[in-house]
Amino acid sequence: MALANNHISVDCVIIGFDGEQLNVLLIERVCEEKGEWTHDMKLPGSLIYQDEDLDEAAARVLQELTGLKNVNMVQFKAFGSKDRTKNPKDVHWLERAMELKVDRIVTIAYLSMVKIDRKLNSHLADYKASWVPLKQIRTLAFDHNLIIKEALMYIRQYVEFNPAALFELLPRKFTALQLRVLFELIYEKELDVRNFHKKIAMMEYVVALEERQQGVSHRAARYYRFDKKIYNKLRH
Amino acid sequence: MALANNHISVDCVIIGFDGEQLNVLLIERVCEEKGEWTHDMKLPGSLIYQDEDLDEAAARVLQELTGLKNVNMVQFKAFGSKDRTKNPKDVHWLERAMELKVDRIVTIAYLSMVKIDRKLNSHLADYKASWVPLKQIRTLAFDHNLIIKEALMYIRQYVEFNPAALFELLPRKFTALQLRVLFELIYEKELDVRNFHKKIAMMEYVVALEERQQGVSHRAARYYRFDKKIYNKLRH
DNA sequence: GCAAAAGTGTTGGGCATACACCCATGA
DNA sequence: TCATGGGTGTATGCCCAACACTTTTGC
Numbered sequence: 001m002a003l004a005n006n007h008i009s010v011d012c013v014i015i016g017f018d019g020e021q022l023n024v025l026l027i028e029r030v031c032e033e034k035g036e037w038t039h040d041m042k043l044p045g046s047l048i049y050q051d052e053d054l055d056e057a058a059a060r061v062l063q064e065l066t067g068l069k070n071v072n073m074v075q076f077k078a079f080g081s082k083d084r085t086k087n088p089k090d091v092h093w094l095e096r097a098m099e100l101k102v103d104r105i106v107t108i109a110y111l112s113m114v115k116i117d118r119k120l121n122s123h124l125a126d127y128k129a130s131w132v133p134l135k136q137i138r139t140l141a142f143d144h145n146l147i148i149k150e151a152l153m154y155i156r157q158y159v160e161f162n163p164a165a166l167f168e169l170l171p172r173k174f175t176a177l178q179l180r181v182l183f184e185l186i187y188e189k190e191l192d193v194r195n196f197h198k199k200i201a202m203m204e205y206v207v208a209l210e211e212r213q214q215g216v217s218h219r220a221a222r223y224y225r226f227d228k229k230i231y232n233k234l235r236h
Numbered sequence: 237m238a239l240a241n242n243h244i245s246v247d248c249v250i251i252g253f254d255g256e257q258l259n260v261l262l263i264e265r266v267c268e269e270k271g272e273w274t275h276d277m278k279l280p281g282s283l284i285y286q287d288e289d290l291d292e293a294a295a296r297v298l299q300e301l302t303g304l305k306n307v308n309m310v311q312f313k314a315f316g317s318k319d320r321t322k323n324p325k326d327v328h329w330l331e332r333a334m335e336l337k338v339d340r341i342v343t344i345a346y347l348s349m350v351k352i353d354r355k356l357n358s359h360l361a362d363y364k365a366s367w368v369p370l371k372q373i374r375t376l377a378f379d380h381n382l383i384i385k386e387a388l389m390y391i392r393q394y395v396e397f398n399p400a401a402l403f404e405l406l407p408r409k410f411t412a413l414q415l416r417v418l419f420e421l422i423y424e425k426e427l428d429v430r431n432f433h434k435k436i437a438m439m440e441y442v443v444a445l446e447e448r449q450q451g452v453s454h455r456a457a458r459y460y461r462f463d464k465k466i467y468n469k470l471r472h
Numbered sequence: 473g474c475a476a477a478a479g480t481g482t483t484g485g486g487c488a489t490a491c492a493c494c495c496a497t498g499a
Numbered sequence: 500t501c502a503t504g505g506g507t508g509t510a511t512g513c514c515c516a517a518c519a520c521t522t523t524t525g526c
Contacts, residue, residue: 006242008242054342104286197506198508429480430481434481434515451525458478479520480519489513491508493506496506497504498501
């Protein structure tokens with residue numbers, strides 16, 4: 001029985017929220033099969049170097065493939081099914097793109113939740129990286145659909161212990177509606193508007209601003225912001 | 237920059253409860269250094285084979301190193317610091333025991349919670365495996381102290397969503413005291429006796445038996461058992 | 473009878489749920 | 500004036516936390 005002399009990769013599940021939907025950051029993959037060129041999508045991820053920690057590798061790979069820097073990622077699961085690199089399309093792509101004959105790749109999956117804003121998006125196109133709404137995601141490379149599914153399960157548990165993580169998804173100023181939609185998406189159930197306002201009122205670290213929406217064709221909503229200092233104080 | 241052609245291992249954190257304390261199953265490691273032979277302890281863990289899934293590898297390795305079969309393990313975290321195999325003692329051991337010159341090993345850590353009973357213990361000695369109380373664990377091989385610490389953090393979250401896991405640690409018949417001590421150890425805080433009894437009473441899947449302790453020099457405690465069928469029914 | 477652990481009830485506060493109407497704004 | 504979403508209060512039930520004494524048993 002051969003000891004595995006395996007390759008190790010990291011894959012990054014970057015989740016963003018556009019005010020209406022959860023999105024995942026995917027990059028384009030160009031495949032050649034029997035002379036035909038096709039495109040599909042994958043998570044940003046690649047093999048790690050010999051001399052870097054897993055966390056370092058994740059940060060490097062994300063930057064190389066999407067241009068994003070300083071994204072706080074958390075490792076959430078390793079995927080090492082022996083079948084995960086068996087799809088001929090994937091094998092083919094690995095051989096061409098990585099110049100690599102590979103038996104199996106164990107991948108360590110990382111997760112981050114970020115604000116989708118102009119600064120972040122400014123260079124994504126250069127990398128053929130784009131935000132894809134969760135519900136519109138088709139079949140991805142390798143087992144990346146599975147990885148995303150598990151990332152979402154992980155998020156649900158994660159935010160219970162780190163409510164602050166939710167606010168990473170929102171712009172600095174956000175409305176009660178945005179926050180509520182976010183909760184509803186993550187917990188997959190609808191919330192009562194009035195109870196939700198009370199809930200916000202009880203979260204001292206969500207502070208109401210005087211500022212309101214402008215130019216909307218209905219009563220303007222109040223803005224809120226997340227106060228990290230208050231949050232941290234309450235945690236201790 | 238060299239792509240890592242890494243080795244992958246699995247390590248198993250098997251947690252047991254003896255009625256008073258949490259224990260971890262460790263195996264003995266014999267080291268030779270400058271002609272001196274020393275013993276220390278490590279988690280049961282080893283390299284994976286080329287053709288097995290991670291979960292399969294964990295089950296195989298645990299059986300090979302401790303004789304334990306059919307232990308339900310859950311993957312909880314990957315450890316891949318580039319320094320984790322840099323201790324000379326560990327390097328030395330790897331070269332001798334694994335016949336392997338290794339740059340770095342990424343390990344996928346698995347967790348299980350089990351009953352410590354005679355059946356389980358019957359062959360542990362043959363494997364130089366033994367239960368070590370958490371509080372008495374000294375410096376272990378590699379980063380195994382860290383792995384155990386993270387396992388315990390993981391358990392705390394895990395039992396919130398899978399209360400059933402706790403009962404894996406207890407004998408089939410257990411007293412309220414045992415269950416309470418277990419809660420206290422895992423949550424690291426003391427619980428009020430009366431409130432705890434109410435809590436048990438509300439858990440329909442914890443059923444009181446007529447049977448009581450025998451031969452104790454104080455009022456005999458009632459036994460309880462965990463009813464999996466009721467538990468599963470309530471979860472759906 | 474005493475040491476040691478088992479077992480038992482009540483109260484108050486906080487938190488989640490359910491539920492319906494008026495307000496502000498732009499078109 | 501209408502369509503659209505913003506924003507508000509009350510009542511109820513549940514769960515949790517706090518708190519002290521009596522019971523059983525072996526020695």
